[in-house]
Amino acid sequence: MPVRIRPDVAALPVYRAGRPPQAAPGLTPYKLSSNENPYPPLPGVMAAVQAAAGAMNRYPDAGNTAITAALAARLGVDGEQIAFGTGSVAVLYQLLQAVCGPGDEVVHAWRSFEAYPIAIRLPGAVGVGVPLTDRAEHDLEAMAAAVTERTRAVLVCTPNNPTGPVVRHEELVRFCERVPRDVMVVVDEAYVEFVRDPDAARGLDLLADFDNVVVLRTFSKAYGLAGFRVGYSVCEPGLAAAVRAVTLPFGVSSVAQSAVLASLEAEPALLERVDTLVAARTSLLAGLRGLGLDVPDSEGNFVWLPAGARTAEWAAALERAALTVRPFPPTGDDPVALAAAGLRVSVGEDEANARVLEVAARF
Ligand SMILES: Cc1ncc(COP(=O)(O)O)c(C=O)c1O
Structure with a gap:
């Protein structure tokens, strides 16, 4: 007789990771499916990691002491307000585990980050997805109206993955x-x-007035440490302690901690790369709009192609050109399902971005 798995766990949706790049004859393949940073590690970060690897027989610092102090100084917050985890998605799991129980509701925009419905259902909570506006933005009015006495948490994704727009402060x-x-x-x-939008939400600025706000951030994107899995939350100390209480002990590895320290030191060089990616995003958006495509604003390292019923067709065309993107196929043929369908394309190497435009010209 098989082990009895909790029914809610057996029913969890599976997180689909971005597909690896697919080969095509004569073309360099590019992975534009996971919003990763296309740049290889900086030499200084690489050296720090190699040095830390020499102590792999020892457990890491379970309290994340050095990275907490460095980050607190960088952000101008108290170390007590910070909780680290193995990627910001893990910290989100911890946050929801700390505040939600069976039957509680969590309001979030939809379409938004794929991991939200899974993270919400883990503690037995119920997701209340509020459709984005026709500009692919959060509908904060409708989200506020969706809050009931059963609501324990609200998730605001800014910029919104996968569509790109920010929430205004x-x-x-x-x-x-x-x-x-x-x-x-x-x-x-x-x-x-x-x-780069000056009116965009500034999560950290909300903390002074709202004890219930938690800012979630990651070293996976701008800092290029996706493979090391480090993210964190910033909030009032009591909630941060609750997040730490549900953390797996020794989650953030010693090499990851050393990479974070080295990355904070190398921040100017990393942020220069971010500037280059932002410039590439601007060109990509302009190029796609120049082709007549109705692409929403993006403030992330990705753009959204609202392909509707043609999502699979466009993804296949890109894949034939050795570009792997993230398709979100329609879940039905009604207008709501079609409006939520499309492709998320990460901003990548120059050649990759240029090839996206070449293929899109044929859509
Ligand atoms: C909106 C959003 N939040 C959180 C994450 C999780 O990132 P990580 O777990 O690598 O920190 C992602 C990753 O794609 C994301 O798009």
Whole structure:
């Protein structure tokens, strides 16, 4: 007789990782399916990691002491407010585990980050997905209206993965004023370093006025450490302690901690690379719009092609050109399902971005 698995766990949706690059004759393949940083590690970061690997027989610092101190100084917050995890997605799991139980509700925009529905269902909570506006933005008005006495958390993704637009700061302030203070508001800023819109939400600025706000960030994107799995949250110390209480001990490895320290030291060089990616994003958006495609604004390291019913066809055309992107096929043929379908294309190497435009010209 097989082991009885919790029914809610057996029913969890499976997280689909971005596909690896696919070969095509005569073309360099590019992976544009996971919003990764296309640049290889900086030499200084590589050296720090190699040095740390020499102590792999020892457990890492379970308290993440050095990276907490360095990050607290960098962000101008207290170390007590920071909780690290193995990627910001792990920290999100921890946050929801800390505040939600069976039957509680979590309001979030949809379409948004694929991991949200899974993270919500792990503690037995129920996701309340609020459709994006026709500009692929969060509908904060509708999200505020969706908060009930069963709501324990709200997830705000800015810039929104996979569509790209940010939530504006003033709108987020008004939203937070409407949400009860015992409901957690997670502001997921995984792509914050790529944001150039001066009106965009500034999660950290909300912390002074809203004890229930949690800012979620990662070293996976701008800092290029996706393979090492380090993310963190910043919030009031009591909630941060609860997040740490549900953390797997020794989660962030010693090599990952050394990479974080070296990356914070090398921040100017890393942020220069971010500037280059932002410039590439601007050209890609302009190029796609120049082809007549109705592409929403993006403040992340990716763009959204609202392909609707043609999502699979466009993904196949890109794949024939050795470009792997992230298709979100329609889940039905009604207007809502078609509006939510499309392709997310990460901003990558110059050649990859140019090839995206070449293929898109044939759409
Ligand atoms: C919006 C958003 N949040 C969080 C994450 C998780 O990143 P990580 O777990 O690598 O820190 C991602 C990754 O794609 C993301 O797009």
